Amino acid sequence: MTSTSQQYPEINPPPRTLLGPGPSMVDPRVLKAMATPLVGHLDPYFIELMNHTQQLLRYVFETENPLTIPVSGTGSAAMEASVANMVEPGDKVLVCANGYFGHRLADMAERYGGDVQIIVRPWGDVFSPEEVSAALKARPAQVVAIVQAETSTGALQPVDEIAKIVHEAGALLIVDAVTSLGGVPVRVDAIGIDVCYSGSQKCLSCPPGIGPLTLSERAVQKLTTRSSKVRNWYLDLGEVRKYWGSERTYHHTAPISANYALYEGLRIIAEEGLEARWERHRRNAELLWNGLEALGIELHVPLEHRLPTLTTPRVPEGVDEAQVRRHLLDHYNIEISGGLGELKGKVWRIGLMGYSSRRENVLLLLAALEETLTQFRK
Amino acid sequence: MTSTSQQYPEINPPPRTLLGPGPSMVDPRVLKAMATPLVGHLDPYFIELMNHTQQLLRYVFETENPLTIPVSGTGSAAMEASVANMVEPGDKVLVCANGYFGHRLADMAERYGGDVQIIVRPWGDVFSPEEVSAALKARPAQVVAIVQAETSTGALQPVDEIAKIVHEAGALLIVDAVTSLGGVPVRVDAIGIDVCYSGSQKCLSCPPGIGPLTLSERAVQKLTTRSSKVRNWYLDLGEVRKYWGSERTYHHTAPISANYALYEGLRIIAEEGLEARWERHRRNAELLWNGLEALGIELHVPLEHRLPTLTTPRVPEGVDEAQVRRHLLDHYNIEISGGLGELKGKVWRIGLMGYSSRRENVLLLLAALEETLTQFRK
Numbered sequence: 001m002t003s004t005s006q007q008y009p010e011i012n013p014p015p016r017t018l019l020g021p022g023p024s025m026v027d028p029r030v031l032k033a034m035a036t037p038l039v040g041h042l043d044p045y046f047i048e049l050m051n052h053t054q055q056l057l058r059y060v061f062e063t064e065n066p067l068t069i070p071v072s073g074t075g076s077a078a079m080e081a082s083v084a085n086m087v088e089p090g091d092k093v094l095v096c097a098n099g100y101f102g103h104r105l106a107d108m109a110e111r112y113g114g115d116v117q118i119i120v121r122p123w124g125d126v127f128s129p130e131e132v133s134a135a136l137k138a139r140p141a142q143v144v145a146i147v148q149a150e151t152s153t154g155a156l157q158p159v160d161e162i163a164k165i166v167h168e169a170g171a172l173l174i175v176d177a178v179t180s181l182g183g184v185p186v187r188v189d190a191i192g193i194d195v196c197y198s199g200s201q202k203c204l205s206c207p208p209g210i211g212p213l214t215l216s217e218r219a220v221q222k223l224t225t226r227s228s229k230v231r232n233w234y235l236d237l238g239e240v241r242k243y244w245g246s247e248r249t250y251h252h253t254a255p256i257s258a259n260y261a262l263y264e265g266l267r268i269i270a271e272e273g274l275e276a277r278w279e280r281h282r283r284n285a286e287l288l289w290n291g292l293e294a295l296g297i298e299l300h301v302p303l304e305h306r307l308p309t310l311t312t313p314r315v316p317e318g319v320d321e322a323q324v325r326r327h328l329l330d331h332y333n334i335e336i337s338g339g340l341g342e343l344k345g346k347v348w349r350i351g352l353m354g355y356s357s358r359r360e361n362v363l364l365l366l367a368a369l370e371e372t373l374t375q376f377r378k
Numbered sequence: 379m380t381s382t383s384q385q386y387p388e389i390n391p392p393p394r395t396l397l398g399p400g401p402s403m404v405d406p407r408v409l410k411a412m413a414t415p416l417v418g419h420l421d422p423y424f425i426e427l428m429n430h431t432q433q434l435l436r437y438v439f440e441t442e443n444p445l446t447i448p449v450s451g452t453g454s455a456a457m458e459a460s461v462a463n464m465v466e467p468g469d470k471v472l473v474c475a476n477g478y479f480g481h482r483l484a485d486m487a488e489r490y491g492g493d494v495q496i497i498v499r500p501w502g503d504v505f506s507p508e509e510v511s512a513a514l515k516a517r518p519a520q521v522v523a524i525v526q527a528e529t530s531t532g533a534l535q536p537v538d539e540i541a542k543i544v545h546e547a548g549a550l551l552i553v554d555a556v557t558s559l560g561g562v563p564v565r566v567d568a569i570g571i572d573v574c575y576s577g578s579q580k581c582l583s584c585p586p587g588i589g590p591l592t593l594s595e596r597a598v599q600k601l602t603t604r605s606s607k608v609r610n611w612y613l614d615l616g617e618v619r620k621y622w623g624s625e626r627t628y629h630h631t632a633p634i635s636a637n638y639a640l641y642e643g644l645r646i647i648a649e650e651g652l653e654a655r656w657e658r659h660r661r662n663a664e665l666l667w668n669g670l671e672a673l674g675i676e677l678h679v680p681l682e683h684r685l686p687t688l689t690t691p692r693v694p695e696g697v698d699e700a701q702v703r704r705h706l707l708d709h710y711n712i713e714i715s716g717g718l719g720e721l722k723g724k725v726w727r728i729g730l731m732g733y734s735s736r737r738e739n740v741l742l743l744l745a746a747l748e749e750t751l752t753q754f755r756k
Contacts (some may be wrong), residue, residue, distance in 0.1 A: 004648040008430050011638050013417045023416050023634055034635055035413035038401050038585060039391045040713045052386050072587065073451045073612060076630035080612045108611045201631055207416060209450065209587050209633030231609055233486045234451060234458045250718070252454035253400055253579060255587030257412055258636070260389050270382040335418045340628070 075199020078211025089113025100152035205354025453577020456589025467491030583732025
C-alpha cells in the first residue's frame with residue numbers, strides 16, 4: 001500500500017474535554033496502564049490481577065457476591081449478559097421503562113424469548129414502588145428490570161423499596177447502574193439487587209470496552225438451574241465464570257489491556273474512597289446546576305430525582321441545540337451531547353463522571369455555554 | 379479502603395515473549411496509540427478514524443465489501459456476530475469441524491436455532507472439497523461454516539474450491555480467519571467468502587477486544603431480508619451498521635482505545651505490505667519448523683497443510699508438557715501454550731504472529747526449549 005503515512009496519518013485527536021454521557025475523560029494513570037505490554041490471559045500474573053480486580057469490583061458494587069466480574073464488552077454487553085443469562089424463553093419479564101435504556105432492556109428481553117410486559121413513565125420521571133407492586137400483582141413475573149441511572153433522562157431511580165417488592169413477589173431484580181456505579185451509591189447487597197451491571201466509560205473513567213457485572217446467590221441459582229442453554233455464547237456466564245473461577249478454563253481471550261485499565265481505574269477509586277467520590281460528584285453537579293439556572297436554563301429533572309452524574313438542561317426556546325453543541329466542540333473542544341429518543345432536540349446531556357467530574361470543567365463549560373448562547377441568541 | 383497501594387500494587391507485568399496462540403506481542407506503536415486520550419464515539423475526529431479503519435480493514439481482508447467493520451469484542455464476539463446474523467431459527471447449517479473452533483461454531487449455530495449438521499475430521503487434518511460437496515448433496519444447507527486457520531490444531535484449510543461448491547449449492551460461506559488474517563492470505567473477494575471474521579490479538583498484533591468482520595453483498599442481503607430479529611442485541615449487524623454507515627446512529631459506545639489500537643496496527647500492516655508480511659510469517663515459521671525438527675520434535679500437521687502462524691509440535695514421549703511450559707515461563711519469560719480438546723497433553727501451540735513473528739524470538743525459543751528439554755529428560 002503506497003504512501004500510507006500520508007493517507008492514514010498518525011493518531012492525534014483534538015484535546016477534548018468530555019462532558020457528554022460517556023465516554024468520560026480517562027485519568028492519565030489509566031491511559032498509562034493501557035500502554036502496558038501484554039501478558040497472556042492465563043499468565044499467573046494476569047490471574048492475580050483478575051483476583052484483585054474482582055475484589056475491587058466488589059468494593060465498588062458494595063457486595064460480597066463471588067460472581068463479580070467484568071464482561072468483555074461495553075456496558076451494553078454487560079446489560080445483554082444480564083438479560084441473556086436471567087431470561088429463559090417463556091419467562092415473564094417486567095421492564096420499567098422511563099427512558100431509552102429501559103426500552104432497550106425490553107428489546108433485549110424479547111430477543112431472548114422473554115414474555116415481556118413494559119410499564120412506562122414519561123422520560124425524566126421515576127417509578128413509585130406502588131406502580132411496580134401493582135404491575136406484579138396484575139401479572140406476576142420471574143424477572144424485573146429497572147434502570148437506576150437513566151443516561152437518556154438524567155433521572156435517579158430509587159430502587160430500595162422496589163427491590164423488596166420484587167423479592168416478595170418471588171422475582172429477580174436486574175438493575176442498570178451504567179451511569180451510577182462509582183458516582184452515586186449503588187449498594188448491591190444492602191438493597192438486595194440480584195443482577196447489577198455497569199460500563200467502564202462512565203463514573204469508573206476507563207475507556208469503553210469492559211462491563212462490570214455482579215450476580216447475587218439467587219441469580220447464580222437461576223443461572224445454574226436454567227432448563228436451556230444461554231442463547232448467547234460469548235456472554236454465557238455459566239462458561240465465563242469458569243474462567244474467572246478457580247478452574248481458569250479458557251472461554252474467550254480476555255481483553256488484557258482493558259482489564260489493566262479497569263484495575264487501575266478501580267485502584268484510583270479505592271484510593272479516593274467511595275464516599276468521597278460520591279461527595280465530589282454531588283458537589284460538582286450542584287455547581288453545574290446552580291450555574292445553569294443562573295444562565296436561565298431549566299433542568300429537566302426535579303431536584304429530588306436528579307442524577308448528579310448526568311444532567312439534562314432543557315434547550316432554551318429558539319436555540320438550535322445541535323448548533324450549540326457543534327460550537328462548543330469546534331471553539332472550546334468541549335463535548336456535550338444531545339437528547340435521545342423522546343428528548344431529542346429538547347435537552348442537552350451533560351455528564352460529570354469520574355475524572356471528568358472536576359470543578360474546572362464545570363467552570364469552563366458554564367463560561368463557554370454563556371458565550372455560545374449569547375452569540376446564538378443575537 | 380485502607381492502604382490500597384499496598385494491597386493492590388501498580389501494574390507491572392513480567393516482560394513476556396508471547397509465543398502462544400494469542401495474544402501476540404503488541405508493537406510499541408500500538409501500545410502508544412492505546413494511551414492516547416479519548417474523544418467521543420460520535421466526534422468528527424473519531425468518525426474520520428472509523429472511515430480510515432474500514433479502508434484499511436478492506437485492504438487486509440482483500441475485499442471491497444462496504445460492510446467491513448470491527449465488532450466491539452474479541453474474535454469470539456466476531457465469530458458470534460457472524461453466526462447470529464446469518465443463522466435464523468430453523469436454518470440448515472453445515473459446520474466443518476476439525477478442531478476446537480469448528481465445534482464452537484456448531485455450538486453457536488445451535489444456540490441461534492440453527493438446524494446444525496457437523497462433519498468432522500481428526501484434529502490436524504483438513505477437509506477436501508469432495509467431503510463438503512457430498513455433505514451438501516446429502517443435506518442441503520443455507521449456511522456453511524469452516525475454519526481457515528484452526529488455532530487448536532495448526533492446520534490451514536484451503537477454502538477456494540469449497541467456496542465454489544457452497545455457492546453452487548446456494549449457501550452462504552462463513553470463514554474463520556482469526557489466526558490467518560494479516561499472516562497468511564485470506565482473499566475474501568477472490569475466493570468469494572460471504573462472511574469472514576478475525577480477532578485483533580493474533581496476526582494484527584493489537585490487544586484483544588476488537589474483532590474485524592466483513593460481509594459480502596449476499597451476506598448483507600441475508601441480513602436485510604431476515605424474517606426475524608437477530609437474537610443478539612449487541613451484535614445485531616443491522617443496527618451496528620447504521621453506526622458505521624452514513625447515518626452514524628448511536629447503537630453502543632464504541633471501544634475508542636481499541637479502535638485507536640486497531641487503526642495503528644492496520645497502518646503498520648499497510649506500511650509493511652501484505653505480501654511482505656505473509657513472507658515474513660512464512661520465513662520465521664520455517665525457521666521454527668526446521669529448528670524443532672533438529673531437536674527431534676515431530677510436527678503434528680503435515681507440511682502441505684501447516685499454518686505458518688501457529689505450529690503444533692508433538693510433545694516428546696516421557697515429557698510433562700505443562701512442566702516444560704511452566705519452566706519456559708518462569709526461567710525465560712516465554713509463553714507458549716498447551717493443546718486444547720483432543721490434542722490436550724499431546725501438542726504444544728506456538729504462535730508466531732504479527733509483532734511476535736521475529737527471527738530473534740524463534741532463536742530464543744529454540745535455545746530455551748533445547749535447554750529445558752535437556753533438563754527434564756535427565
